[in-house]
Amino acid sequence: MDPMQEILQMFFVECEEHLETLQEGLEVLKQRPDDIETVNTVFRAVHSIKGGSAAFGLGALVEFAHTFETTLDDVRSGRLSSSEDVVRTLLRSADVLNDLVTGARDGEEVDPERIAAQIASLVATSTGGAAAGKAEDAVAEAPAADVPQQRPAWATAAAEEPAAQRPAWATAPAEEAAGQRPAWATAETAEPEVVGYRIRFHPHASLFERCLEPARLLRELAEIGNLSIRCDISTVPSLDEIDPAEAYLSWEIEVTDAPSEAVLREVFDFVDGDCDLTIEMIGDDAEPEVDGVAEAAGPAVVVPVPAAAPVAAPEVVPVRKPVAKAAAPKPAEADAGGQQGGRGASATVRVDLDRVDRLINLVGELVINQAMLSQSVIESGLANSSAIAAGLDEFKHLTREVQESVLAIRAQPVKSLFQRMSRIVREAADATGKAVRFVTEGEMTEVDKTVIERLADPLTHMIRNAVDHGLERTEDREARGKSAEGTVRLTAEHRSGRVLIEITDDGAGINRERVQQIAVDKGLIPADAVLSNNEIDNLLFLPGFSTAKTVSDLSGRGVGMDVVKRSIASLGGRISISSQPGEGTCFSISLPLTLAILDGMIVTVASETVVVPLSAILEMLKPDPGQIHPLGGNETVVQVRGEFVPVIDVGHQLGFARARRDCREGVMLLIETSAGERRSLVVDAIQDQRQVVIKGLEGNYGEVSGIAAATILGDGRIALILDTDAIVADAARNSASRTTFALAG
Amino acid sequence: MTLTILAVDDSRTMRDLLRAALAPHGFDVQLANDGEHGLEVLETVDPDVIITDINMPKLDGFGFIKGVRERAELQRTPILVLTTESAPELKERARNAGATGWIVKPFDETKLVAAVRRVAG
Numbered sequence: 001m002d003p004m005q006e007i008l009q010m011f012f013v014e015c016e017e018h019l020e021t022l023q024e025g026l027e028v029l030k031q032r033p034d035d036i037e038t039v040n041t042v043f044r045a046v047h048s049i050k051g052g053s054a055a056f057g058l059g060a061l062v063e064f065a066h067t068f069e070t071t072l073d074d075v076r077s078g079r080l081s082s083s084e085d086v087v088r089t090l091l092r093s094a095d096v097l098n099d100l101v102t103g104a105r106d107g108e109e110v111d112p113e114r115i116a117a118q119i120a121s122l123v124a125t126s127t128g129g130a131a132a133g134k135a136e137d138a139v140a141e142a143p144a145a146d147v148p149q150q151r152p153a154w155a156t157a158a159a160e161e162p163a164a165q166r167p168a169w170a171t172a173p174a175e176e177a178a179g180q181r182p183a184w185a186t187a188e189t190a191e192p193e194v195v196g197y198r199i200r201f202h203p204h205a206s207l208f209e210r211c212l213e214p215a216r217l218l219r220e221l222a223e224i225g226n227l228s229i230r231c232d233i234s235t236v237p238s239l240d241e242i243d244p245a246e247a248y249l250s251w252e253i254e255v256t257d258a259p260s261e262a263v264l265r266e267v268f269d270f271v272d273g274d275c276d277l278t279i280e281m282i283g284d285d286a287e288p289e290v291d292g293v294a295e296a297a298g299p300a301v302v303v304p305v306p307a308a309a310p311v312a313a314p315e316v317v318p319v320r321k322p323v324a325k326a327a328a329p330k331p332a333e334a335d336a337g338g339q340q341g342g343r344g345a346s347a348t349v350r351v352d353l354d355r356v357d358r359l360i361n362l363v364g365e366l367v368i369n370q371a372m373l374s375q376s377v378i379e380s381g382l383a384n385s386s387a388i389a390a391g392l393d394e395f396k397h398l399t400r401e402v403q404e405s406v407l408a409i410r411a412q413p414v415k416s417l418f419q420r421m422s423r424i425v426r427e428a429a430d431a432t433g434k435a436v437r438f439v440t441e442g443e444m445t446e447v448d449k450t451v452i453e454r455l456a457d458p459l460t461h462m463i464r465n466a467v468d469h470g471l472e473r474t475e476d477r478e479a480r481g482k483s484a485e486g487t488v489r490l491t492a493e494h495r496s497g498r499v500l501i502e503i504t505d506d507g508a509g510i511n512r513e514r515v516q517q518i519a520v521d522k523g524l525i526p527a528d529a530v531l532s533n534n535e536i537d538n539l540l541f542l543p544g545f546s547t548a549k550t551v552s553d554l555s556g557r558g559v560g561m562d563v564v565k566r567s568i569a570s571l572g573g574r575i576s577i578s579s580q581p582g583e584g585t586c587f588s589i590s591l592p593l594t595l596a597i598l599d600g601m602i603v604t605v606a607s608e609t610v611v612v613p614l615s616a617i618l619e620m621l622k623p624d625p626g627q628i629h630p631l632g633g634n635e636t637v638v639q640v641r642g643e644f645v646p647v648i649d650v651g652h653q654l655g656f657a658r659a660r661r662d663c664r665e666g667v668m669l670l671i672e673t674s675a676g677e678r679r680s681l682v683v684d685a686i687q688d689q690r691q692v693v694i695k696g697l698e699g700n701y702g703e704v705s706g707i708a709a710a711t712i713l714g715d716g717r718i719a720l721i722l723d724t725d726a727i728v729a730d731a732a733r734n735s736a737s738r739t740t741f742a743l744a745g
Numbered sequence: 746m747t748l749t750i751l752a753v754d755d756s757r758t759m760r761d762l763l764r765a766a767l768a769p770h771g772f773d774v775q776l777a778n779d780g781e782h783g784l785e786v787l788e789t790v791d792p793d794v795i796i797t798d799i800n801m802p803k804l805d806g807f808g809f810i811k812g813v814r815e816r817a818e819l820q821r822t823p824i825l826v827l828t829t830e831s832a833p834e835l836k837e838r839a840r841n842a843g844a845t846g847w848i849v850k851p852f853d854e855t856k857l858v859a860a861v862r863r864v865a866g
Contacts, residue, residue: 007758010761050829212846
């Protein structure tokens with residue numbers, strides 16, 4: 001990758017971190033408005049984003065960041081107090097900044113009107129303080145439909161503002177380039193013929209104190225044009241009187257072929273206050289040089305540039321420590337590994353995700369190999385030797401540990417995900433006009449990176465639902481004696497080898513009568529069905545259940561809880577609901593720690609060994625023949641505690657066996673699909689329950705319906721891992737007759 | 746002889762950009778994350794020029810420059826500050842703190858190199 005591209009990509013990664021810090025800091029400011037440290041941190045975050053954006057010429061982003069930074073500077077310097085309204089404006093600005101960064105990274109434009117409105121809001125905040133905040137609230141409370149018409153007065157001003165808002169540094173270079181004509185230059189004609197320039201330069205002692213040396217300046221001039229230099233040594237005292245720190249020399253330099261006076265002046269940029277400097281043009285009609293200074297005292301010395309160095313400024317030669325290049329591994333940045341020059345709070349290494357996945361794959365092979373080795377040793381009878389047995393055991397432990405450690409590399413705290421949810425809550429609260437408090441716990445709980453990414457959509461949906469439907473309107477809450485502010489809690493923790501994520505609201509709870517009615521209306525359950533509370537709650541997960549409001553513009557895509565459940569299931573997780581009328585609702589998600597290994601049931605199906613994901617299995621059945629009822633058309637159902645569950649002959653369906661088997665022999669596995677449908681899979685026998693390493697097949701075979709992946713067992717056999725959802729779907733498609741009633745929960 | 750530059754900036758992007766701009770010109774660029782880290786690095790590295798940002802956590806640019814100037818062996822080391830504006834007050838403050846010159850962000854590679862050469866040849 002082109003190095004600039006690489007740095008740009010890294011910049012966007014850095015921006016993510018800054019945006020996180022910004023978000024965090026603003027949340028802290030909500031509680032502690034006077035925390036100076038936090039104000040500074042927040043300022044620096046925006047400042048850094050601005051700096052980098054400017055370097056890469058990301059115009060819109062720079063402009064917004066600059067205005068944002070200005071307002072933050074006002075807070076930082078005490079000109080603006082971080083009241084609730086101000087912090088709210090800052091939070092919204094952080095959201096816009098976030099979108100601008102994402103837009104810049106993905107090449108998508110952010111609505112310019114929205115940006116302009118937020119800029120205006122920031123400017124108004126800086127200049128108007130509380131007044132602006134109230135104007136904003138007025139906008140927020142207006143019903144969504146009215147916003148386009150009700151653009152507040154100050155928003156229209158934004159269109160005119162941009163010109164004034166151009167950051168100072170944007171115009172500065174232009175001003176500098178113009179250069180300054182010396183006061184005495186007579187502006188006779190537009191373009192006097194410039195032959196060259198005459199520079200008179202007399203450094204003061206203070207120039208040396210600032211670590212500057214005339215020699216270097218002369219050298220720089222020499223690179224710009226042709227020089228003819230006179231050095232005036234008239235004031236140099238005798239050797240015994242010389243004070244090394246004093247400045248005794250001055251120079252007169254004639255420059256020809258210089259591009260412009262401005263370029264010459266630039267050379268003296270840093271020495272402005274520490275010298276006497278004049279630069280004048282030498283025109284065609286050059287007067288004979290009147291060098292009063294040189295003639296007054298001793299002979300003028302014309303010195304060629306390089307030799308000027310030894311004659312020039314007395315230099316205090318510093319005692320230098322040997323440059324310890326080899327001995328500076330700490331500050332040095334390693335190239336490939338991408339090590340940060342960090343002895344900061346956390347020493348981290350940035351690694352390509354590809355490398356991590358390759359490592360995980362290799363470790364997976366290692367685990368399989370270890371299992372096979374163990375098996376072979378046991379079968380060969382060698383395991384009777386205690387030394388070998390102990391060795392095998394140790395090997396197994398180590399392998400597992402390596403596997404866990406490697407999988408943990410992909411683990412990240414859910415913090416960034418939870419922070420995104422914070423914004424969702426804000427937006428949902430604004431849109432519905434409700435007051436919502438968002439509480440998180442367990443932000444540092446670590447979850448596999450892919451899991452975090454795939455949780456974003458389901459979580460967003462559930463959080464929005466919690467605010468939209470879960471929480472009552474403020475008036476209703478108060479009427480019921482509840483706090484006006486509703487609370488949404490998002491928590492994460494590790495529990496028994498899995499990750500538990502919960503979304504809880506203290507709203508009205510599930511309206512079970514309404515839910516049941518909707519399900520009946522949509523034909524999902526029979527009108528006279530008698531369901532337990534839990535079964536009613538789970539109706540929400542049925543496909544086709546979406547209530548009308550779910551397809552609101554808040555949720556946008558009209559996804560239902562069934563899609564959420566399917567997403568969770570695809571991650572190997574499960575989701576359940578519990579609810580208390582009048583008190584609230586809780587969604588509980590249980591996820592595996594990693595996607596690379598799977599808890600599975602090893603079973604035999606038509607002489608083939610197959611793995612059924614444990615998360616799909618509800619229980620094992622060994623029904624009496626009397627509980628098995630064949631229906632017409634090759635359909636069979638089995639009676640399980642009063643329920644009739646369709647039976648699927650997996651072996652036949654997958655094509656392992658041509659003949660259909662007698663379902664009365666063999667074992668059945670009661671499974672549940674992610675949509676909540678129950679089926680009973682007939683298998684020959686159950687072998688074992690084990691953790692297996694998932695190996696994908698797509699690379700070699702493409703998608704095969706019913707098969708999710710494969711694994712290699714300890715004895716070297718290959719076992720296919722079943723995709724239970726697909727198997728159920730295929731069976732339904734193939735069946736001649738459909739079951740006459742759907743099942744709830 | 747290769748000149749050594751110590752660049753101090755809390756933004757990784759800025760550090761990368763500085764190095765990318767200076768290294769091709771034959772400079773040996775050492776990096777530090779913030780003022781505190783910079784002072785640490787200076788225990789073992791003796792740069793010919795120091796380039797530093799102003800806004801940094803832990804120890805900002807001004808504090809860093811002050812710390813540098815307190816060390817006898819570093820009093821003659823030129824220091825350039827990175828500023829986002831050419832505002833005179835900032836330059837004045839930097840100058841008073843002991844800085845030698847400044848570079849305006851976003852920096853122009855040519856100007857950056859010229860500034861470095863101007864103070865460290």
